[in-house]
Amino acid sequence: MRVRRAVVLGGGPGGLYVARLLKLTQPSCEVVVYEQGEPDKTFGFGVGLAAGTQRNLEAADADTLRDIVAAGWRHDMTMAVGGRDARVHNDRLIGIARTELLAILQRHAEKAGVQIEYGTRRTAGEFDADIVIAADGVNSATRSAGQFGESVEVGRGLYVWCGADFALPDAVFAPVGTEHGVFVTHAYPYSDGRSTFLIETDEETWRHAGFDRSTDATPPDASDEVSLRYLEGAFAERLRGHSLIGNRTRWTRFRTVRCETWSDGRTVLLGDAAHTAHFSIGSGTKLAMEDAIALVEGLAEEPDAQSAFARYEAVRRPAVERLQELARRSQLWWESFPSRLHLPAERLMVAYMTRAGNVPLERFAATSPDVVTAALEHYAGAEPPSQDVVDWVLAQPLRSGETEFPQRVLEPGEGGPTCTTLAVAVTDPWGEPGDAVVDRARQARENGTDGFRFTGPADRAALLSRLDLAERVRIEVGGLVVVDGPAALRADLAAGLVSGRCDLVSFNEEQA
Numbered sequence: 482m483r484v485r486r487a488v489v490l491g492g493g494p495g496g497l498y499v500a501r502l503l504k505l506t507q508p509s510c511e512v513v514v515y516e517q518g519e520p521d522k523t524f525g526f527g528v529g530l531a532a533g534t535q536r537n538l539e540a541a542d543a544d545t546l547r548d549i550v551a552a553g554w555r556h557d558m559t560m561a562v563g564g565r566d567a568r569v570h571n572d573r574l575i576g577i578a579r580t581e582l583l584a585i586l587q588r589h590a591e592k593a594g595v596q597i598e599y600g601t602r603r604t605a606g607e608f609d610a611d612i613v614i615a616a617d618g619v620n621s622a623t624r625s626a627g628q629f630g631e632s633v634e635v636g637r638g639l640y641v642w643c644g645a646d647f648a649l650p651d652a653v654f655a656p657v658g659t660e661h662g663v664f665v666t667h668a669y670p671y672s673d674g675r676s677t678f679l680i681e682t683d684e685e686t687w688r689h690a691g692f693d694r695s696t697d698a699t700p701p702d703a704s705d706e707v708s709l710r711y712l713e714g715a716f717a718e719r720l721r722g723h724s725l726i727g728n729r730t731r732w733t734r735f736r737t738v739r740c741e742t743w744s745d746g747r748t749v750l751l752g753d754a755a756h757t758a759h760f761s762i763g764s765g766t767k768l769a770m771e772d773a774i775a776l777v778e779g780l781a782e783e784p785d786a787q788s789a790f791a792r793y794e795a796v797r798r799p800a801v802e803r804l805q806e807l808a809r810r811s812q813l814w815w816e817s818f819p820s821r822l823h824l825p826a827e828r829l830m831v832a833y834m835t836r837a838g839n840v841p842l843e844r845f846a847a848t849s850p851d852v853v854t855a856a857l858e859h860y861a862g863a864e865p866p867s868q869d870v871v872d873w874v875l876a877q878p879l880r881s882g883e884t885e886f887p888q889r890v891l892e893p894g895e896g897g898p899t900c901t902t903l904a905v906a907v908t909d910p911w912g913e914p915g916d917a918v919v920d921r922a923r924q925a926r927e928n929g930t931d932g933f934r935f936t937g938p939a940d941r942a943a944l945l946s947r948l949d950l951a952e953r954v955r956i957e958v959g960g961l962v963v964v965d966g967p968a969a970l971r972a973d974l975a976a977g978l979v980s981g982r983c984d985l986v987s988f989n990e991e992q993a
C-alpha cells in the first residue's frame with residue numbers, strides 16, 4: 482500500500498526503527514514519531530542484542546547495524562556460585578547502552594527524513610494519518626484504550642534495573658545471601674566504563690528487607706536510594722568498590738503482555754506494546770526491531786492497511802509466541818533460582834542453558850566442553866567422554882541408600898524403593914496446582930514412600946514442566962525422583978539428570 486502519512490507513538494527502539502525503515506521503503510510518506518520523553522534522558526542502562534537479530538538487522542538496514550555493532554560490547558558469561566565460576570564463551574551477544582542505541586536509531590531515522598517530536602505525549606485518536614503505529618511500550622495507553630484483547634500476567638519475583646560505572650570483565654550471574662534472603666544479579670558490561678546490574682529477589686525477601694516500604698515512598702521520577710545502598714553493600718564484591726547507579730530505579734514485577742490481535746482499525750501495535758518476554762532471555766529490543774522489519778514489509782507488499790497488518794501479525798506471531806514460551810520457562814527458573822544453590826556452578830550453568838529446552842545438552846557440550854565436562858564429572862563421579870554425552874549420562878549407575886541402579890534408566894518392572902506415582906500435567910510447577918502436588922508428595926513421604934515417579938502427557942512441553950515439578954519435589958520434599966518420558970525425548974531427560982531435576986528416568990513408549 483502507498484502510505485501517505487504515518488504516525489508513530491513512542492521513540493523507543495521499535496518506534497525509531499520502524500519509522501526509518503518505512504521512510505526508506507516509502508520516501509514519499511510523511512513519517513512523524515512522537516516521544517513523550519526528551520532525547521538522552523532514557524530509562525535504563527544496557528540491553529543485549531543476539532547474533533540472530535544482528536543478521537536480521539543486517540539484511541534490513543546494514544548502515545544502522547554497523548553503528549550498533551561499533552557501539553556494542555562483547556562479553557563472555559559466568560555463573561558465580563559458592564566460590565566457583567563456570568565461564569562460557571559467548572560471541573553471539575553484544576551489550577549496548579540503551580541511550581547509545583536510541584541515539585543511533587534517532588540519527589538514522591532523521592537521516593532518512595523522519596520527523597521526531599520530543600517531549601509530547603499523544604494519543605492514537607488525535608491524528609489524521611493513514612496508519613498509527615503504537616510503539617508506546619509495555620504500559621501502552623493505546624493498547625489499553627483499544628480493542629486488542631490484551632492480557633497482562635504479573636511475575637512473582639521483583640527486580641530492579643541498576644548500573645555501575647565500570648566494565649565487568651564478563652556477564653555474570655551471581656547470588657548473594659543476606660540476613661533477609663537471597664538476591665541474584667544478572668550483570669553485564671555494555672561499554673568500557675559501564676555495566677548493567679539487574680537484581681532480582683522473591684517477595685518474602687523483598688518484604689523482610691523493607692523494600693516494599695522504600696519503593697512505596699519513592700517519588701515517580703526518583704530512584705529507591707534505600708534499596709540501592711543496601712544492594713551496593715550486598716554486592717560489594719561484584720561491584721569492586723563501585724557504587725550502584727539508579728535511573729528511576731525501583732522494584733518492579735515483570736509484566737508479560739499478550740494480545741489477541743495486534744491491530745484495531747488503522748492502529749497497529751509494535752514491540753513491548755504488543756508483547757513482552759521476560760528480561761532473562763534478553764529479547765525485548767530484538768522483538769521490537771524485528772516487528773518493525775515485518776510491519777514495513779507488510780505495508781510494502783499488501784494493498785491496504787488491514788491486509789498489511791494481518792500479514793505482519795501472521796509473520797511475527799509464531800516467532801513472538803515461541804520466544805514468550807521460552808521466556809516464561811526462563812522466568813520460572815530464575816524466580817526459583819535460590820533453591821538450586823546446592824549445585825556446583827558448572828551444573829548450575831548446564832541447568833541454566835537447558836532451563837527452557839532451547840539448548841540441547843549435546844550442543845552445549847560441543848560449544849563449552851570445559852564447563853560440561855566438569856558438570857558431568859560432578860554428576861557421575863567419573864570422567865565423561867567428549868561425544869555422545871546423552872547416552873553416557875543415561876548409562877551412569879546410581880547408588881541410593883541400599884539400592885544400586887546399574888544405569889539411570891529404570892527398566893519396566895525393575896525393583897527398588899517403593900515409589901508413589903504422581904500423574905501430573907501442570908504448566909507452572911510453582912503455581913497452585915504445583916503446590917498441591919508438593920503437598921501430596923510430602924504426605925506420601927510422611928507415610929513412608931521412598932520416592933516418586935512422575936508421569937504425564939508425552940509431548941515435550943509437558944515433559945519439560947514435569948521435570949521442573951519433579952525438581953521442586955526433589956528439593957522441597959526429598960526422596961528418589963523418577964521422571965517418565967518418551968525415549969524420543971531422551972536428551973531432555975539426560976539434561977534433567979545432570980541439572981538435578983531428577984535421579985532416574987524411565988521410558989514410557991506408550992506415551993510416545
Ligand SMILES: Cc1cc2nc3c(=O)[nH]c(=O)nc-3n(C[C@H](O)[C@H](O)[C@H](O)COP(=O)(O)OP(=O)(O)OC[C@H]3O[C@@H](n4cnc5c(N)ncnc54)[C@H](O)[C@@H]3O)c2cc1C
Binds near residue numbers: 495
Ligand atoms: C529490566 C529490563 C531489562 C531488559 N533487558 C533487555 C535486554 O537485555 N535486551 C533486550 O533486548 N531488551 C531488554 N529489555 C526490554 C527492552 O527494554 C524493551 O523490550 C524494548 O525497549 C522495547 O522497545 P519498544 O520500542 O517496544 O518500547 P520502549 O523501549 O519501552 O519505548 C516506548 C517509548 O514510548 C514512549 N511513549 C509511551 N507512551 C507514549 C505516548 N502516549 N506518546 C509518546 N510517547 C510515548 C516512551 O517514553 C518510550 O520511550 C529489558 C527490559 C527490562 C524491563
